[in-house]
Amino acid sequence: MNIQHLHLIYFSPTRTTRHILEEIAKGMGWEAATVTDITQPEIRSQKPPVFGNDLVLLGAPVYSGRLPKDAARYFSELTARGALAVPVVLYGNRAYEDALLELKNTAEACGFASLAAGAFIGEHSFSGKDYIIAPNRPDKEDLAKAFAFGQKIAGLLESIQSPMDIGPLTVPGQFPYKEAVARGPMDFIQVTEDCDGCGVCLPACPATAIDEANRYATRPERCMYCCACIKACPQGARIMKEGPLKGIAKMLSESFSARKEPETFFAG
Ligand SMILES: Cc1cc2nc3c(=O)[nH]c(=O)nc-3n(C[C@H](O)[C@H](O)[C@H](O)COP(=O)(O)O)c2cc1C
Structure with a gap:
């Protein structure tokens, strides 16, 4: 064809x-x-x-x-x-x-x-x-x-x-299908002092969740947890805070390490 x-x-x-x-x-x-x-x-x-x-x-x-x-x-x-x-x-x-x-x-x-x-x-x-x-x-x-x-x-x-x-x-x-997981707003991203304000995180976010006026803080009510901003940051200045999402990351790294x-x- x-x-x-x-x-x-x-x-x-x-x-x-x-x-x-x-x-x-x-x-x-x-x-x-x-x-x-x-x-x-x-x-x-x-x-x-x-x-x-x-x-x-x-x-x-x-x-x-x-x-x-x-x-x-x-x-x-x-x-x-x-x-x-x-x-x-x-x-x-x-x-x-x-x-x-x-x-x-x-x-x-x-x-x-x-x-x-x-x-x-x-x-x-x-x-x-x-x-x-x-x-x-x-x-x-x-x-x-x-x-x-x-x-x-x-x-x-x-x-x-x-x-x-x-x-x-x-x-x-x-x-x-399995029921969609309803996650409430979660404030899980910390912007460290390494942030130099380059703004790379802004277009990386698919949910317009980053607040430029507030030192690149994340608006939890918009965030979809995709972590694109963390991965895009050239300074490594956006990190996952200690909390429930980091707990999930720990569990996943321990329980799903066998290669699929x-x-x-x-x-x-
Ligand atoms: C909110 C959220 C939920 C996820 N749920 C699953 C999941 O159920 N199973 C899984 O193996 N990976 C899950 N992942 C991981 C993504 O599917 C995986 O990292 C994917 O490669 C991301 O695609 P992208 O790089 O195109 O954004 C999840 C990621 C996020 C952000």
């Missing part, structure tokens, strides 16, 4: 999802893909595109076994007329639970035919110098698997004439 465009749409505060989608696209052999990075709120507020004879790689991290709510809403507003999708989730070596199924179902409800899907591993958002979780993932092996996944998708495309030739795609997960491997799924 000849597709007209390859599109990448991702939500990726700490960029592991983006990295994997780019590697899958490389494996597909596409020189140029259209990219819609929905990490920033101003992009999410634009009208989502309509897809025709296209293939769209949809990517999001796993947040508590589900899709991040802002990403899920954007994906649910896409329109596909004969377009194919490859849903991909990135998780921090604990579990992806219902997130991949949620992304696949969301894509299909928009009219996409799902050709393949994947769950890959990225360094956990809560991973830091005190508690390290899935460090440096995706690593070379993960990227090689993402590239090979892209090659296999390209091969599959050659073997079909139209979306009608694609059988059902089965991925792990349960419906009804990427999984890929193909339509029958």
Whole structure:
């Protein structure tokens, strides 16, 4: 099947999802893909595109076994007329639970035919110098698997004439999905004296939660705990305070240190 465009749409505060989608696209052999990075709120507020004879790689991290709510809403507003999708989730070596199924179902409800899907591993958002979780993932092996996944998708495309030739795609997960975790506002980020006011954290935040007027303090009521600001800070001046979130990071680093491997799924 000849597709007209390859599109990448991702939500990726700490960029592991983006990295994997780019590697899958490389494996597909596409020189140029259209990219819609929905990490920033101003992009999410634009009208989502309509897809025709296209293939769209949809990517999001796993947040508590589900899709991040802002990403899920954007994906649910896409329109596909004969377009194919490859849903991909990135998780921090604990579990992806219902997130991949949620992304696949969301894509299909928009009219996409799902050709393949994947769950890959990225360094956990809560991973830091005190508690390290899935460090440096995706690593070379993960990227090689993402590239090979892209090659296999390209091969599959050659073997079909139209979306009608694609059988059902089965991925792990349960419906009804697990209940979304409702977290109250949590004040877990400390800005240390090393902050030199460079402002790199401002655009890194996908939730406009950083208050420029207040020495780059975080507004807990807006924060989605993605830790993108901590990872983006060139001075290492944003750190996780002692408290419940750091306790979760400790638990994750102790209980989920055994390496998990990427999984890929193909339509029958
Ligand atoms: C609020 C929140 C919840 C998360 N929940 C999970 C989870 O349930 N399972 C898991 O393995 N990783 C979980 N993670 C880790 C991310 O899925 C993982 O770090 C992912 O690679 C981040 O993608 P990104 O780099 O594209 O932002 C969570 C991260 C955050 C911020």
